[in-house]
Amino acid sequence: MHVGLMHYLILSALLFCTGLYGVVTRRNAVAILMGIELMLNAANINLVAFNRYVAPTAVGGQIFALVIITLAACEAAVGLALVLAAYRTLETTQVDEINIMKW
Amino acid sequence: MGELGAFIVLALVTLIPAVVVVTSHNIVRAAFSLVPSFLGVTGLYILLQAEFVAGIQVLIYVGAITVLLLFVIMLTEGGTGVRLRQVNEQVPLGAMAAVWLAFVIIVILTRTVWPVGAGSPPPYNATAIGNAFMTDYVLIFEATSLVLLVSLIGAIVTARGEE
Amino acid sequence: MLAESAIISASMPKVLLDWFYVAVFAVVGTLMAVLPLAVVWLLAPRQDSPQKTITYESGVLPFGQAWAQFNVRYYLFALIFVVFDVEVIYLYPWAVVFRQLGPVAFVEMLVFLLILLVGLVYAWKKGALEWV
Amino acid sequence: MSWVLELLKAIGLTVLLFTFLAVVTAMMGVYAERKIAGWIQARLGPKHVGPQGLLQTVADTVKLLQKEHITPRRADVLMFNAAPVVVAVAALLDWVVIPFGTLGSRVLVVRDINIGVLYFSAMASVTVLGILTAGWSSNNKYALLGGLRSASQLISYELPLALGILWAAMVAGTLSTVGIVEAQIQQGGWFLFTLPPPIGRLGAPFGILAAVTFLVAATAEVNRVPFDLPEAESELVAGYFVEYTGMRFALFQLGEYGEMFGMAALATIMFLGGWAEPHLAPYLWVAVALGAVVVAAVILLTARHSLVIRPVLSLAVLTAAVGLLMSVGGHLPSIVWFLLKLFTLVFFLMWVRWTYPRLRLDQLLNLSWKVLLPLGLLNLLATGLVLTLGGR
Numbered sequence: 001m002h003v004g005l006m007h008y009l010i011l012s013a014l015l016f017c018t019g020l021y022g023v024v025t026r027r028n029a030v031a032i033l034m035g036i037e038l039m040l041n042a043a044n045i046n047l048v049a050f051n052r053y054v055a056p057t058a059v060g061g062q063i064f065a066l067v068i069i070t071l072a073a074c075e076a077a078v079g080l081a082l083v084l085a086a087y088r089t090l091e092t093t094q095v096d097e098i099n100i101m102k103w
Numbered sequence: 104m105g106e107l108g109a110f111i112v113l114a115l116v117t118l119i120p121a122v123v124v125v126t127s128h129n130i131v132r133a134a135f136s137l138v139p140s141f142l143g144v145t146g147l148y149i150l151l152q153a154e155f156v157a158g159i160q161v162l163i164y165v166g167a168i169t170v171l172l173l174f175v176i177m178l179t180e181g182g183t184g185v186r187l188r189q190v191n192e193q194v195p196l197g198a199m200a201a202v203w204l205a206f207v208i209i210v211i212l213t214r215t216v217w218p219v220g221a222g223s224p225p226p227y228n229a230t231a232i233g234n235a236f237m238t239d240y241v242l243i244f245e246a247t248s249l250v251l252l253v254s255l256i257g258a259i260v261t262a263r264g265e266e
Numbered sequence: 267m268l269a270e271s272a273i274i275s276a277s278m279p280k281v282l283l284d285w286f287y288v289a290v291f292a293v294v295g296t297l298m299a300v301l302p303l304a305v306v307w308l309l310a311p312r313q314d315s316p317q318k319t320i321t322y323e324s325g326v327l328p329f330g331q332a333w334a335q336f337n338v339r340y341y342l343f344a345l346i347f348v349v350f351d352v353e354v355i356y357l358y359p360w361a362v363v364f365r366q367l368g369p370v371a372f373v374e375m376l377v378f379l380l381i382l383l384v385g386l387v388y389a390w391k392k393g394a395l396e397w398v
Numbered sequence: 399m400s401w402v403l404e405l406l407k408a409i410g411l412t413v414l415l416f417t418f419l420a421v422v423t424a425m426m427g428v429y430a431e432r433k434i435a436g437w438i439q440a441r442l443g444p445k446h447v448g449p450q451g452l453l454q455t456v457a458d459t460v461k462l463l464q465k466e467h468i469t470p471r472r473a474d475v476l477m478f479n480a481a482p483v484v485v486a487v488a489a490l491l492d493w494v495v496i497p498f499g500t501l502g503s504r505v506l507v508v509r510d511i512n513i514g515v516l517y518f519s520a521m522a523s524v525t526v527l528g529i530l531t532a533g534w535s536s537n538n539k540y541a542l543l544g545g546l547r548s549a550s551q552l553i554s555y556e557l558p559l560a561l562g563i564l565w566a567a568m569v570a571g572t573l574s575t576v577g578i579v580e581a582q583i584q585q586g587g588w589f590l591f592t593l594p595p596p597i598g599r600l601g602a603p604f605g606i607l608a609a610v611t612f613l614v615a616a617t618a619e620v621n622r623v624p625f626d627l628p629e630a631e632s633e634l635v636a637g638y639f640v641e642y643t644g645m646r647f648a649l650f651q652l653g654e655y656g657e658m659f660g661m662a663a664l665a666t667i668m669f670l671g672g673w674a675e676p677h678l679a680p681y682l683w684v685a686v687a688l689g690a691v692v693v694a695a696v697i698l699l700t701a702r703h704s705l706v707i708r709p710v711l712s713l714a715v716l717t718a719a720v721g722l723l724m725s726v727g728g729h730l731p732s733i734v735w736f737l738l739k740l741f742t743l744v745f746f747l748m749w750v751r752w753t754y755p756r757l758r759l760d761q762l763l764n765l766s767w768k769v770l771l772p773l774g775l776l777n778l779l780a781t782g783l784v785l786t787l788g789g790r
Contacts, residue, residue, distance in 0.1 A: 003110045009212050011114050017205040022125030024197035025190045041144050052151040057222040059231045062153050063240050069163050073352045074254035076168045077345050080175045081262035087179045149285045158516040159355045166523025167348045174344045233359030237371045248381040255349040255385040259394050284509040290408035295490040298416045299483045302645045310466045347553040354560045361568035372786045395767045397760035
């Protein structure tokens with residue numbers, strides 16, 4: 001059997017759902033960010049796979065993947081800064097305890 | 104044959120640690136488990152002949168983002184070894200949602216006819232990407248630097264607080 | 267050399283063969299690194315004593331956990347590092363094509379870097395680059 | 399089955415390079431380091447095991463093999479064991495893209511990967527994780543502090559390092575290590591002193607600046623004095639590997655020396671022309687030989703300690719011999735040239751280690767962020783401008 005586009009898409013769907021599970025069930029904000037990183041990786045696999053199989057001679061998909069990696073890095077930097085800020089004032093990183101906005 | 108074998112190995116290297124990431128009770132271990140998962144994705148990029156993206160994946164995800172995550176874990180309560188409950192009460196719901204979504208996506212995927220293009224990838228991946236960035240995608244290229252600038256400033260302001 | 271590479275390219279693109287070697291290096295290298303550990307496991311004496319496995323703290327009995335919290339400074343440097351590391355990944359493709367494309371590519375990179383230099387200057391002025 | 403052949407070849411090369419790493423860089427490296435330290439501090443260094451103490455590190459390795467592995471009670475066992483392996487394998491992987499020379503029309507390199515130098519810096523960045531793992535899993539205060547310090551140092555110096563690499567990649571117009579050496583052969587001069595025509599020798603300041611940036615960052619990246627804060631024997635009692643004993647400790651050592659030699663090899667490739675034979679006029683080679691003799695004579699006449707005589711003499715004889723050979727139109731194999739340049743750089747790094755005191759943490763970070771990073775960026779832009787104005 002040959003490895004085709006479908007293999008990559010299914011793998012990426014599984015990875016995406018794993019990440020989603022992490023995001024939904026984790027209490028620690030850092031762990032939620034880890035789940036998001038997995039989901040972004042899944043999206044990247046898709047982009048590069050589409051690039052390879054749909055338009056192999058172009059590099060558009062890879063460029064998008066690079067931009068997503070960039071955004072993932074920015075997201076991690078800003079997100080973790082928020083976690084630290086929350087930790088400084090509330091002394092917790094558990095998102096269900098960060099509820100001072102709840103009335 | 105070889106390609107399929109490599110794909111299966113890489114898929115396992117990607118998915119198994121990913122499951123550890125989302126289920127481990129030790130958050131530091133969860134963060135370290137990201138590394139094999141990222142490396143598995145790197146291998147997939149190689150298999151797709153996206154060499155440059157693979158190099159960047161290691162450099163940024165393994166060498167930078169994971170380090171950043173570990174730093175924050177060690178700066179907050181995660182690093183103290185205090186054993187906190189790591190998951191909330193949504194575990195069954197989350198598992199159901201994830202499995203259902205995976206099911207739906209896979210059904211949709213297998214019922215779609217995907218266009219297939221012909222041709223072989225450019226031999227020098229990095230050169231092709233460089234050319235594309237400097238010509239067709241130059242706006243994205245310059246816009247990224249703005250995004251980076253904004254997130255740098257934003258993160259510094261947020262992380263420092265009002266010292 | 268040429269004949270050999272022709273035979274290989276018929277079955278496998280150069281990129282894949284390159285990284286096949288890298289994969290073999292990683293796997294076999296790990297085995298070779300583990301090998302001496304296994305030899306030690308066979309050869310070296312093993313005598314457990316409660317004193318021996320105490321965490322080393324200059325001879326004093328350790329107190330508390332080492333897994334403690336650290337200075338936020340470490341994070342600030344990691345943060346600035348991540349942003350500039352991402353900037354560097356855009357320099358790599360630029361470096362490869364720069365001499366073919368000439369002045370246009372230079373100006374494009376100049377704009378890119380000037381925007382980011384603003385960030386560096388900001389971090390510098392805000393004291394995010396100071397340790398103390 | 400061609401792929402079985404490739405597999406066997408790859409396994410063979412792994413074993414070969416691992417042995418090179420263990421024997422040449424780690425064992426001989428440690429021996430050379432101790433000898434050079436002895437020379438600089440006017441003492442003998444290892445002397446008793448084998449001729450001139452040559453077998454000292456072999457004996458040490460055998461000793462380490464018999465040492466007990468102590469795992470601290472509160473350590474995270476799995477990660478505690480994984481850390482030294484990660485560090486050693488990351489150092490080994492660096493060497494995949496290092497070309498050693500040519501044999502006929504073949505380049506002696508494991509694989510000339512298209513993104514060679516990017517691959518190198520990616521592998522070097524994996525070391526950070528090994529060190530963080532070691533520091534965290536030991537559950538020891540010194541180890542964790544050393545690990546965190548080390549990680550922040552390594553990430554700080556990764557940027558100037560990458561800028562140095564990028565400089566060479568930009569001038570050569572390729573990311574391949576073999577391509578970078580070939581670009582230098584083609585333009586007939588090292589990137590250290592020469593830019594592509596029409597700039598030529600006028601470009602020397604740029605090359606020297608880039609090489610200095612790279613070397614300083616590389617020294618810091620391998621935790622060597624004056625940047626050895628993470629290990630800082632006198633305050634952190636060895637930092638992140640304080641809890642490691644026996645062969646695990648040796649693996650860290652292997653990784654560290656492998657990485658140091660790897661950085662020196664990359665510097666050789668990017669700035670010193672790799673395996674290329676230097677082309678100097680015969681009279682200049684005579685001058686090199688005479689210069690070596692004169693320098694040796696001056697040192698020997700003014701030396702207060704008889705201990706320096708033998709090392710100085712052997713270095714002078716070596717340089718003079720190479721100079722004479724080249725002046726009569728002789729040739730050395732390209733691999734010899736590569737190793738000569740590599741060992742000269744390594745010697746330089748060791749010399750620095752035993753000469754300078756350690757920096758303070760704030761000085762260390764200032765040097766990276768406020769000096770090397772802006773300097774590297776400006777140098778990159780200035781070189782780009784010069785190349786653009788010089789008509790590509």
